[in-house]
Structures are given as C-alpha cells and as structure tokens.
Amino acid sequence: MPLLEIRGLKKRFGGVVALDGVDVDIDDGDILGIIGPNGSGKTTLFNVVAGVHKPTAGRVVWRGRDITGLATHQIARAGIARTFQQAMAFTGLSVGENVRIAFEHGAGDHQSGGSRWKSYEEILDFLELSEVAPELAGTLPFGHLRRLGIAIALAIKPHLLLLDEPAAGLNDGETTELAGIIQRLPGEGIGVCVVDHDMNLIAALCKRLAVLDFGTKIADGPADAVLRDPKVLEVYLGDAA
C-alpha cells in the first residue's frame, strides 16, 4: 500500500482549472520529484494535499485513511509536513523556539519507525543549526532560513515531507548541501516529495518523477525514462525553442 494515494484530484479557482484529475502515489521510503512548467499545478497539488485548499473533486488517501478536505493542522497531525516556496519561519522568535514549537505539536507519532529525533535539539543538530539556535529567525541568512524551514517541518515527526521548491534562491554549494540532507530522510523513515524547477537538484535526488502540465499528469515513472519521454521534452524544450 502506498503511503499517499492521490486519486482524480481536481481543483478549480473560478474559471481556471489548476488541477484536472491528477493521480499520484507516493511510496514509503521514496523520493518522488514532481516537475512541470510554471502554472502547471505543482504548488496547487501540495496545497490541496496539505489542506490549504479544498479540492473540487477527487480523493487523498493517507495510509489507508481518507483525509480529503481536512484542515491544515489536522493533516500536519496526521503526519504530513510541508515547506513553503517563500522560506517561512516565525521570524520574531529564536531559531530554537521555531523548531521547539513544531516539535511540541504535529504528529507526535513515534510508531512504525517514526523519527529517531527525541528532542528538538537533535533536529537542530541534524540541520546544523545548533550554533544559531539563540538568534532571531528573522536575522538568518537565506540559506539558513531554508534549512530552518526543513527543520520546522521535520520537527512535527512526519512520515511524509512535501518540499516546495527547496532550492529556490540557493547557490550551487547550498543546493548540493541541501540535496545531501534530503537524501538521508528516507533512511529516517520519511517519504519525500519534491517540487522544483532546479533539474540538478531533481536529478540528484529522485529515482522517480511525475510531470505535470496544465493540471494533468503527462508522465510518471523512473527518472531517466521520464526525462527522455517525447511529451516531456516537448513541454520543456518546446517552449524554449
């Protein structure tokens, strides 16, 4: 049984169809990449799964349980964490407090190989943020802020982490470092789903890719096969040509 099953997911905003019947499975211990041009519905997909938007139609099934249309905090407590495109933090609070707050809420779920982190300090350590723990989050440089976003998400003890453009705004060195951290997550019992434009990051991380275009899935499978798929090439290179 997959960790997360997305079935026939539709989302309309007024006259705009952002998602038009998307099916995706995310498996335990997998790093799935979702790619697609701007406006193809990637972030909308995350927002619907995370409970920010209610879907127009379709179902989201989490470990066998229908979670379609639950509120954001309920989805988080069920064990699905997400990060945001605009590196978000509680900017007026210390870095330590940021992670501690998330640790005190969220899934609180230690069953079935849950997280090995027994305290929020260990998560700060994992993301190499211990040294800046007393600093205000708002004063962090951007690269640290990205890592803090992931630390906050991991602190809720999730079984699945949705990463929305985690490499946006990072330089090559920071992106490589980030990829190293993300690669270790399946080993910690956390499934990962990454949305990004950065093909270097996607290629480094994902064995499996799904491609969205105008709210429909046009390809899904092993990364190298998907990247050679003529439909995918047309979407990506057709625009550029």
Next chain:
Amino acid sequence: MSTRNQMAGHDVTSAEGRSSSEANRSGGPERWLVVVAMFVALAALPWLTTETRLISLAITTGINVIALYGLAILFGQAGILSVGHAALMGIGAYAAAILARDFGLGFWAALPICAFLSAATAGLLGFPALRVSGHHFVILTFAFGQLLTIVLTNGGEFTGRATGLDIGPIETTFGLDFNSLAGMYLLTLAFVAISMAAAHFIDISAYGRTLRSIRENPQLAASVGIDVRFHKIGVFMVSGLFAGVSGVVLAYYFRHISPSLFGAFPSVYLAMMVMLGGSRLLFGPLGGAIIVSFLPEILDLDPVEARIAYGAILVGVILILPGGVIAGIGIILRKLVAMARRIRGLRFASIESERNAEGG
C-alpha cells in the same frame, strides 16, 4: 588595546542579541528575589503613608493591572489587540452585582462564576477574529465595548439603567476584613501578584510558544499542527478570565457600578497602558498602569490635559520605543552597563599597557 576594545564591543552585542530572544524568557533566582522584594515593598504601602487618596489610586491601578496581564497575553503573545477590554471587566462586575442581588452570592462564590461568564463573552468577541484581523478587528472590539454600554444603560431594572447597581461589602473571610482601605489594597495586590505569575507561566510554557507562533505566522503555525482558530478563541477566553476577576474586584471596591465605567475611554486606557508599558515584558503591564494612573497626579493635570498628555506620550512611545517604556528603560540600562564595562575595559587595558611599558 584596539583588539581589546573590539572584543568588549563584540561581547556587548552578542549579549544583547541573546537577551532579545530566549534568555529573557526564563528568570534566574536573582530575578525572583527582585519580584518578591518589590511585592513586599508594595505591601508595606498602607503603613508608609496616611494619604488615603494615594492608596485608593493604587487600588484602582492594581485592579486595572489584573485585567492588563490578560490583555498583555492577548496582545503581546498572540498579537491580537482589543480596545473593548473594559467591557469584559463590565461583564464580571455586573455579574457579581446581579449574583449578589438575586442569589445572595458573596465575593468568593461569585468570583469563579463571573470570571467564567467574562471568559465566555470574550470567546464570543473572539469569533470575528477568525474572519477579520488587524485594524478591522480593533474597530470591532471597540464597537463591542460601546454595544455593552448601550445594553447596560437600556437593561431596565435588571442592570439599573444609567444609574447602575449597588453591591454590598466583601464578607469577612477567615477573620480577614477586606473593607478597610488597607485590606482592599492587600487583596488587590494579591490578585495582581497572581495575575503576574499566571502571565509569566503562560509566557514560558508551551502554550505561550503556541500563541507566539500564531502571532508570528498563522499559516506556518497551522502547517505544524496548531489549530489556529481554536487558539484565537481560546486566548480571548483566557484574557477574559483576567478581565472578569478584575471586574469583580472593581465592583466590590467601588460598591457601586455604572455603564460609564466600562465604556470606550476605559477600554482605550487599558490598551494604552499595555502599549506604554510593553505587552511582552513581565513588568510591562504593571509599569504602564502606574505611569498612566499616576502621571496626572504627579504633574497635577486636569482630565482634559491628562488626555492630551496621554495621546502625546502614546504617539511618542510607538514611534521611539515600540516595545514600550519598560523595554526602553531596559535598553537604556543595558547600554549603561555596556558603557561601564567598556570604560573598565579601557582602564584595565591602559594599566596593562603602562605595565608593559614599565617592564619594557
């Protein structure tokens, strides 16, 4: 010598950075001693002065402080400003008077019931906060205060119309008589201490962190599993508890209450006290209340002059010291300490260099 100076300067900045975040959340033992000493000193007031005017002003200030700690949790921690808080005190005060009149309930029996009623009303007041925020919500709380005044004025015999209601004295409890000025003062001071302690423990608890996360970023708070709607209503109710207790003490101190005590101006004063003093600091509400209550007394201002002075001070504080006067005093003290340290550092450095010169 120059490197020494730089090091001293670096120490100072890092100390400031820390104190602005986590360090000031947990007080050391010295800090508790300061608080205890302050309350002992305050408790001695009735024996230090025979001026009843001063003591009665201290009592009304203290009654406001009880409500202010609730308002400070709402505004300082959760980031929601209410300018209708006097109305919540009014709920507590009127409930106490009506419970005494119709059911013969005394002060101690009425206290929890009135606090609960005030909290429940506050919960209703919190509901619009789920849909509107910022300035729009502030206006809504203001309208709520006005609405309550109208209801109380037009409530017929039940609320005593514009004249209001009378209430008896506090019953003698365990041989303690609270109806002397000194007794009332000590009772109020005890409630101030409890409010301050409650606000402090909320501040350092997981609940306080939850509220601050909602203040900082509600979207992110929801994404880590915090039920933002539940906590927005909840913090209003917590804040309402303080206002309710404050209202009951007020009713039993004045022995007569009327709608004008709980209208727009008292509400605005409460908001002003908490902003002046600083809503995120332990001593902020207390300091703000003392400044606002005693300033006209000290400067000998008539009510109109006092309002002008308040307005000018509030604008000044918001522009110059957004953390409040108490936070401002803290910053000045820290700068002075830093300066003293630097001067001492300089002196040591010059002594050392003299020694070096002698040795060489």
